[in-house]
Amino acid sequence: xxNVLDRFLEYxxxxxxxxxxxxNYPSTPGQLELxxxxxxxxxxxxxxxxxxxxxxYVTATIxxxxxxxxxxxxxxxLDTSNAxxxxxxxxxxxxxxxxxxxxxxxxxxxxxxxxxxxxxxxKTLIVTDGTTLLGADDKSGVAEIITxxxxxxQPDAPAHGKIRIAFTPDEEISGGTRYFDIQKFGADLxxxxxxxxxxxxxxxxxxxxTATIEIAGRSIHPGxxxxxxxxxxxxxxxxxxxxxxxxxxxxxxxxEGFYHxxxxxxxxxxxxxxxxxxxxxxAKFQAQKNWLMNAADEVNRRWxxxxxxxxxxxxxxxxxxxxxxxxEVVEAARAAFEACGVExxxxxxxxxTDGARLSLAGLPCPNLSTGGANYHSRYEFIPLEDMECMVDxxxxxxxxxxxxxxx
Numbered sequence: 473x474x475n476v477l478d479r480f481l482e483y484x485x486x487x488x489x490x491x492x493x494x495x496n497y498p499s500t501p502g503q504l505e506l507x508x509x510x511x512x513x514x515x516x517x518x519x520x521x522x523x524x525x526x527x528x529y530v531t532a533t534i535x536x537x538x539x540x541x542x543x544x545x546x547x548x549x550l551d552t553s554n555a556x557x558x559x560x561x562x563x564x565x566x567x568x569x570x571x572x573x574x575x576x577x578x579x580x581x582x583x584x585x586x587x588x589x590x591x592x593x594x595k596t597l598i599v600t601d602g603t604t605l606l607g608a609d610d611k612s613g614v615a616e617i618i619t620x621x622x623x624x625x626q627p628d629a630p631a632h633g634k635i636r637i638a639f640t641p642d643e644e645i646s647g648g649t650r651y652f653d654i655q656k657f658g659a660d661l662x663x664x665x666x667x668x669x670x671x672x673x674x675x676x677x678x679x680x681x682t683a684t685i686e687i688a689g690r691s692i693h694p695g696x697x698x699x700x701x702x703x704x705x706x707x708x709x710x711x712x713x714x715x716x717x718x719x720x721x722x723x724x725x726x727x728e729g730f731y732h733x734x735x736x737x738x739x740x741x742x743x744x745x746x747x748x749x750x751x752x753x754x755a756k757f758q759a760q761k762n763w764l765m766n767a768a769d770e771v772n773r774r775w776x777x778x779x780x781x782x783x784x785x786x787x788x789x790x791x792x793x794x795x796x797x798x799x800e801v802v803e804a805a806r807a808a809f810e811a812c813g814v815e816x817x818x819x820x821x822x823x824x825t826d827g828a829r830l831s832l833a834g835l836p837c838p839n840l841s842t843g844g845a846n847y848h849s850r851y852e853f854i855p856l857e858d859m860e861c862m863v864d865x866x867x868x869x870x871x872x873x874x875x876x877x878x879x
Contacts, residue, residue: 473622473623473626474619474622475619476615476616476619476856476859476860476863477598477856477859479614479615479618479619479726480598480608480615480854481563482647482842483506483607483611483614483615483626484511484563484606484607484608484611485561486505486506486509487500487502487558487559487560487561488500488502488503488504488506488550488551488552488558488611489551489552489553489554489557489558489609489648490503490551490552490553490554490557490641490643490644490645490827490851491554491644491645491671492554492626492645493607495653496525496710497527497528497641497642497647497650498528498550498551498838499641499642499647500551500584502803503528503550503551503641503642504528504641505532505730506550506728506730507524507528507529507550507639507641508524508587508700510522510524510530510614510618510639511523511524511530511532513618514530514532514618514621517618517621517622517625518600518623518625519532519533519621520528521533522710524664526625527641527651528550528639528641529638529639529640529641529648529651529652530550530639531636531637531638531639531657532621532636532637533634533636533637534620534621534624534625534632534634534635534636534637535630535634535831536632536633536634536635536874536875537631537874537878538632538633538649538850538874538877538878539875539877539878540633540874540875540877541633541873541875542633542659542660542661542873543633543634543635543636543658543659543660543661544634544635544636544657544660544661544663544869544870545635545636545637545638545657545659545660545661545662545663545835545837545871546617546620546634546635546636546637546638546662546663546665546751546866547637547640547662547663547664547665547666547826547827547830547837548610548611548612548613548614548616548617548639548664548665548666549610549613549614549638549639549640549641549642549644549648549666549826550610550611550639550640550641550643551607551641551642551643551644551645551849552605552607552610552611552616552697553605553643553644553848554644554645555605555848555849556604556605556848556850556869557603557605557847558604558605558607560602560603560604560606561597561604561605561606561607561867562601562603562604562798563599563600563601563606564598564599564600564666565596565597565598565599565602565856566596566597566598566599567590567596568592568593568594568595568596568597569593569594570583570589570590571583572584573589573597573599575599575600575601575602576602576603578602579602579603579804579850580648580849581599581618581800581846581853582715583837585848585851586845588669588828588845591635592855595855595856595857595858596823596855596856596857597801597853597854597855598707598853598854598855598856599662599852599853600735600850600851600852601644602848602850604850605847605848605849605853606844606852606853607852607854608842608843608844608847608852608853608854609666609842609844609847609848609852610643610842611845612842612843612854612859612862613664613665613666613842614639614645615859616665616842616859616862616863616866617637617639617665617673617866619863620863620866620867621635623863623867624786624867625628626658628734628866630870630871631734631871632867632873632874633735633870633873633874633875635862635870636657636658636659636662638652638657639764639813640826643825643826646787646788646824648829649826649828649829649830649833650832652826653764654830654833654834654835657835659799659838661835661837661873662827662830662835662836662837662871663801663814663827663837663838663839663840664825664826664827664830664837664839664840665840665841665842665862665866665872666825666826666827666839666840666842667821667839667840667842668842668843668844668845668847669841669843669844669845669858670814670841670843670858670861671809671814671815671816671817671841671843671856671863672817672819672820672839672840672841673789673802673805673806673809673817673819673838673839673840674682674818674819674821674825674826674838674839674840675792675795675801675802675818675822675825675839676751676752676754676790676791676792676795676821677788677790677791677792677821677823677825677828677839678729678751678788678790678820678821678822678823678824679750679751679752679753679757679786679788679789679790679819680748680749680750680752680786680788680789680823680824681748681749681757681761681784681785681786681787682734682747682748682749682785682848683745683746683747683748683749683761683764683782683783683784683785684744684745684782684783684784684785684789685708685711685744685745685746685747685768685781685783686742686743686744686780686781686783687704687708687711687742687743687744687745687778687779687780687781688702688704688741688742688779688781689701689702689703689705689707689708689738689739689740689741689742689743689779690702690717690741691739691740691741694838695806701740701788702775702777702779703740703786704738704739704740704741704743704779705738705739705740705743705779706778707771707775707779708736708738708743708744708745710771711745711767711768711771712733712736712745714767714770714771714826715731715747715761715763715764715767716731720730720732720733725821725822726820726822727752727753727820729747729749729750729751729753729756729760730748730750730751730758731747731748731760731764732747732748733745733746733747734746734747734776747764749761749764749784750822750823752792752820753791753874754789754790761784762799764784765782767829768780768781768782777879779857787824788806788824788828788829788833789828790828791827791828791831791832791837791838794831794832794836795836795838797836798836801836801838802818804858804872804873805838805840805869806818807872808865808866808868808869808872809865810867811868812861812864814865821839825837825839827839840862840865840866841857841858841862842858842859842862843855843858843861843862
């Protein structure tokens with residue numbers, strides 16, 4: 473049998489960075505390529521219905537060896553974030569004994585910056601070479617699910633019911649479930665395997681939107697600009713200054729929301745800003761939108777112009793209201809963690825998952841850890857032992873939900 477490490481290293485060798493500017497679905501060809509490889513692998517281990525559809529979704533069925541019980545769905549995504557390069561990833565295994573980790577000659581993962589590194593002393597960390605992200609988000613989830621599938625296809629496999637698995641494209645750009653057919657998938661409940669450090673169990677997430685701000689300036693020779701020039705970059709800075717100063721990612725945690733200036737580019741005549749809005753509470757989420765719109769109006773008023781226009785696009789919403797009606801799903805996951813000696817840590821997701829959209833569409837789908845940390849960065853890492861443990865947790869979860877009568 474192939475182990476979870478070999479699978480993970482193979483999967484991260486395929487670049488699957490998603491591209492928000494693309495009009496294709498999936499947004500990048502690498503996701504289709506990885507999907508084709510996964511279908512081949514799933515067929516080889518005995519999942520006879522493994523297939524990739526026209527949208528790039530990979531689905532397959534692990535047949536039950538026990539009758540009864542719900543159909544369990546397990547979901548992970550194929551793409552990686554575009555925050556840092558995902559091309560030519562060169563993972564390295566480090567037997568961590570404490571202290572800083574030199575990723576290359578100029579990039580070091582320092583305990584001063586990441587104090588929780590000390591929690592992993594004695595473990596084998598898979599790290600980057602400091603030039604790319606690692607891809608544990610979410611290829612570790614893919615590797616864990618497929619390793620589970622191979623385990624459950626063995627003649628002496630632990631008890632389990634029918635399990636449906638799915639690997640989705642474009643999750644990182646909020647497109648993971650755009651064409652996902654819940655009815656065809658056929659699960660009664662599901663979990664995304666897309667979380668962070670071992671033990672995370674999450675069933676509430678941010679409400680999310682992206683604001684695109686266009687600022688039309690007016691360029692005049694600086695020597696004759698009084699009363700005439702409208703500097704788009706200056707207006708952008710003024711707008712940013714009117715947002716609540718402490719409501720930014722670097723200063724918030726837990727249930728605290730934020731405005732995140734993701735990018736700004738331009739010159740005197742034109743400037744464009746992208747701002748992410750995130751809040752768990754629906755009323756506060758609407759208040760964020762109102763604050764941004766009012767700030768834009770205020771800057772326009774100051775300059776006696778209509779230079780700033782704001783367009784806000786919702787991306788996803790909090791799944792908590794759905795999961796609250798299906799807490800037995802959460803309790804099953806909690807029991808699986810505990811059976812494997814892992815203390816479950818229930819906490820809000822400071823982001824979103826495919827599970828949020830699936831839940832709001834009618835399929836309860838909390839999120840489970842993969843074991844990874846420092847996602848979307850060159851400091852991303854994952855302990856090998858925690859990936860192996862997650863395969864055990866998924867095995868226990870399948871057994872917890874299995875019926876009693878042998879097939």
